[in-house]
Amino acid sequence: MKNYFLLIFLIWSVNLFSQEKLYTNMYFDLHFSEGGLGIGLTYNKEITPTTSLFADLMFSESKDAQEFEYVDYWGNVFVVGKKNRVFILPLNVGMRYRLFKEDIVDNFRPFIQFAIGPAMAITTPYKYEFFSSFKYAQARYTLGGSIGVGAHFGYDRKNPMGFTVKYQFVHFFKDGIENLEGFKRKDLGGIFLTINFGFTP
Numbered sequence: 001m002k003n004y005f006l007l008i009f010l011i012w013s014v015n016l017f018s019q020e021k022l023y024t025n026m027y028f029d030l031h032f033s034e035g036g037l038g039i040g041l042t043y044n045k046e047i048t049p050t051t052s053l054f055a056d057l058m059f060s061e062s063k064d065a066q067e068f069e070y071v072d073y074w075g076n077v078f079v080v081g082k083k084n085r086v087f088i089l090p091l092n093v094g095m096r097y098r099l100f101k102e103d104i105v106d107n108f109r110p111f112i113q114f115a116i117g118p119a120m121a122i123t124t125p126y127k128y129e130f131f132s133s134f135k136y137a138q139a140r141y142t143l144g145g146s147i148g149v150g151a152h153f154g155y156d157r158k159n160p161m162g163f164t165v166k167y168q169f170v171h172f173f174k175d176g177i178e179n180l181e182g183f184k185r186k187d188l189g190g191i192f193l194t195i196n197f198g199f200t201p
Contacts, residue, residue: 022046023157027196029056035190036061042196050098055091056115058168062086062188064179082126083181085133088170088188090119090144109162110151119144119170121177121188140177144170144189152198160198167191 024045031038038060046052063086067079094115101109121140124133148166168189176184 020049021157022049023200025158025160025198026201027056027198029058029197030195031058031060031192032194033060033190033192034065035063035188038192040194044096044198050101052096052098053094054096054113054115055093055117057089057091058192059087059089060192062088062121062170062179062190064183064185066180066183079126081180081182083178084123085126085130086177086179086185086188087122087124088119088144088168089122090117090146090168090170090189092117092144092146094146107155108151108153109160110149112147112149113164113166114145114147116143116145118142121170121172123177140172142170142172144168146189150194150196152196158200160196162196162198164194164196165191166194 027042027044029040029042031040038058040056040058040060042054042056044052044054067082069077069079071077092115094113096111096113099110099112119142121142122137123140124137126133128136146166146168148164150162150164150166152160152162154160170188172186172188176186177188178184
């Protein structure tokens with residue numbers, strides 16, 4: 001009987017120490033899109049060697065594709081017909097799945113991800129200077145989400161770097177948001193290229 005319990009203990013010990021270490025990381029994110037630049041933070045918790053849960057918060061400008069910049073004789077830049085600067089602030093909660101774990105080396109870790117969550121659009125009047133216009137800021141709320149692919153690099157999984165290409169949804173189902181006078185946009189999202197700088201808190 002003693003030998004039986006000893007065998008169970010040895011098997012349990014081998015399994016315990018052979019399991020891959022799971023990490024919890026934070027990421028500082030830089031976002032690049034056709035609509036502007038943005039910054040963000042991501043919290044990522046591995047629950048298995050291939051699956052993790054994450055939450056990310058992004059703050060980014062959202063420009064209308066029809067915006068046209070005009071530069072006057074003195075170098076001042078104007079956007080013809082622009083009414084508001086628009087910023088999006090989505091909070092996404094989702095799942096990330098690592099691909100090809102057994103087939104490629106560990107210093108390149110591709111993944112797919114999807115997420116959903118609330119989103120806020122902030123408008124500031126274009127007629128005021130950038131920072132002073134935030135005194136007149138207005139906010140509206142809706143639902144958002146994202147789908148994307150990406151990869152992390154390096155053997156150091158405590159402080160990884162990586163990139164993500166994702167489509168961020170920020171959709172208003174009723175009235176849209178005015179960037180340009182008289183033109184309301186209901187879809188404020190788009191394709192974002194994100195560079196991730198990770199660290200372990």
